[in-house]
Amino acid sequence: MLQVKNMNLFIGQQHILHDINLTIQSSGELIGIMGPNGAGKSSFIKSILGEFKATGFAFWNDKPIKQQLTQLTYIPQRNQLDLDFPITVKDSLITGYYQTSGWFRPMANEAYIKRDQLLSDLQLTDLKDKTLNQLSGGQLQRVLLAKALMKDSDLLCLDEPFVGIDFKSEEIMIQILRRLRSEGKLILIVHHDIHKAKAYFDRILLLNRSVKFFGSATEALSDENIKEVFLKEGVTL
Numbered sequence: 001m002l003q004v005k006n007m008n009l010f011i012g013q014q015h016i017l018h019d020i021n022l023t024i025q026s027s028g029e030l031i032g033i034m035g036p037n038g039a040g041k042s043s044f045i046k047s048i049l050g051e052f053k054a055t056g057f058a059f060w061n062d063k064p065i066k067q068q069l070t071q072l073t074y075i076p077q078r079n080q081l082d083l084d085f086p087i088t089v090k091d092s093l094i095t096g097y098y099q100t101s102g103w104f105r106p107m108a109n110e111a112y113i114k115r116d117q118l119l120s121d122l123q124l125t126d127l128k129d130k131t132l133n134q135l136s137g138g139q140l141q142r143v144l145l146a147k148a149l150m151k152d153s154d155l156l157c158l159d160e161p162f163v164g165i166d167f168k169s170e171e172i173m174i175q176i177l178r179r180l181r182s183e184g185k186l187i188l189i190v191h192h193d194i195h196k197a198k199a200y201f202d203r204i205l206l207l208n209r210s211v212k213f214f215g216s217a218t219e220a221l222s223d224e225n226i227k228e229v230f231l232k233e234g235v236t237l
C-alpha cells in the first residue's frame with residue numbers, strides 16, 4: 001500500500017505541491033499520473049522518493065519510503081541521464097543488479113540468467129554490445145526498463161517513459177508493464193498523452209499542484225475533468 005500524507009513541496013518561493021493526500025491499496029495496478037505542463041508530476045514522484053525535500057509523509061507498506069529506497073524502482077526521464085560514459089547495454093543491466101545487491105558481492109550466476117532473459121523480453125539481445133549513446137530513444141528506454149527490472153521491487157515509478165519513442169518500443173514496454181501488474185506490482189507512470197491513457201492505466205491521478213481527481217481511467221478522463229484540468233491551462237489535445 002502506498003500512502004502519501006499532507007505532502008507539500010516548496011522550491012524557493014514556489015509552492016509546487018499543495019497538501020497531497022493519497023492512498024493506493026493495490027495488488028497489481030498501472031496508475032497514470034497526469035496533468036498539464038508544470039503541474040508538479042515529476043516533483044510528486046521525486047518527493048515521494050525523497051529526492052525532493054517535501055514535508056509530510058510517504059509510506060510504502062506502512063514504512064517510510066526513504067528507508068526502503070533500495071527496494072523500490074525509479075526510472076527518471078531519459079533526458080536527465082548522462083550518456084557520455086561508454087557503457088554497453090549488457091553491462092548497464094549488471095549495474096542494475098549491483099544497485100540492489102551491493103557492489104562488493106560476487107555476481108551470481110542467476111543474475112546473468114536474469115539479465116539475458118530481460119534482454120530477450122525487451123527485444124534487446126541484438127543490441128547487447130552497443131553502448132548506450134548508440135541507441136535510439138526507444139531502445140534506450142527499453143534498456144532503462146530492463147536495468148530497473150534487474151531489481152525485483154514491488155513499487156515502480158517511471159517518469160514519462162513513452163515520450164519520443166517509437167511505436168514498437170512502446171508496445172514492448174507496455175506488455176512488460178502489464179505482466180508486472182499481473183505479478184502484483186504497483187506501477188506509477190508520469191504520462192501526458194491523453195489518447196492512450198485509458199488503454200494503459202487502471203486508475204489515473206490528475207494532478208495540478210494539488211490532487212484534482214483520483215479514480216478509474218474512464219472517470220478521470222471525462223470531458224469535464226479534461227476541460228477543468230488540462231484545457232484551462234491552454235493545453236491543446
Ligand SMILES: Nc1ncnc2c1ncn2[C@@H]1O[C@H](COP(=O)(O)OP(=O)(O)OP(=O)(O)O)[C@@H](O)[C@H]1O
Nearest residue numbers: 011014016035036037038039040041042043044192
Ligand atoms: N529542480 C528544480 N528547481 C526549481 N524548480 C523546479 C525544479 N523542478 C521542478 N521545478 C518547478 O516545479 C514546477 C513543477 O515542475 P514538474 O517538472 O514537477 O512538473 P511536471 O508536471 O512534471 O511538468 P512537465 O509535464 O512539463 O514535465 C515547475 O514550475 C518547475 O519549474
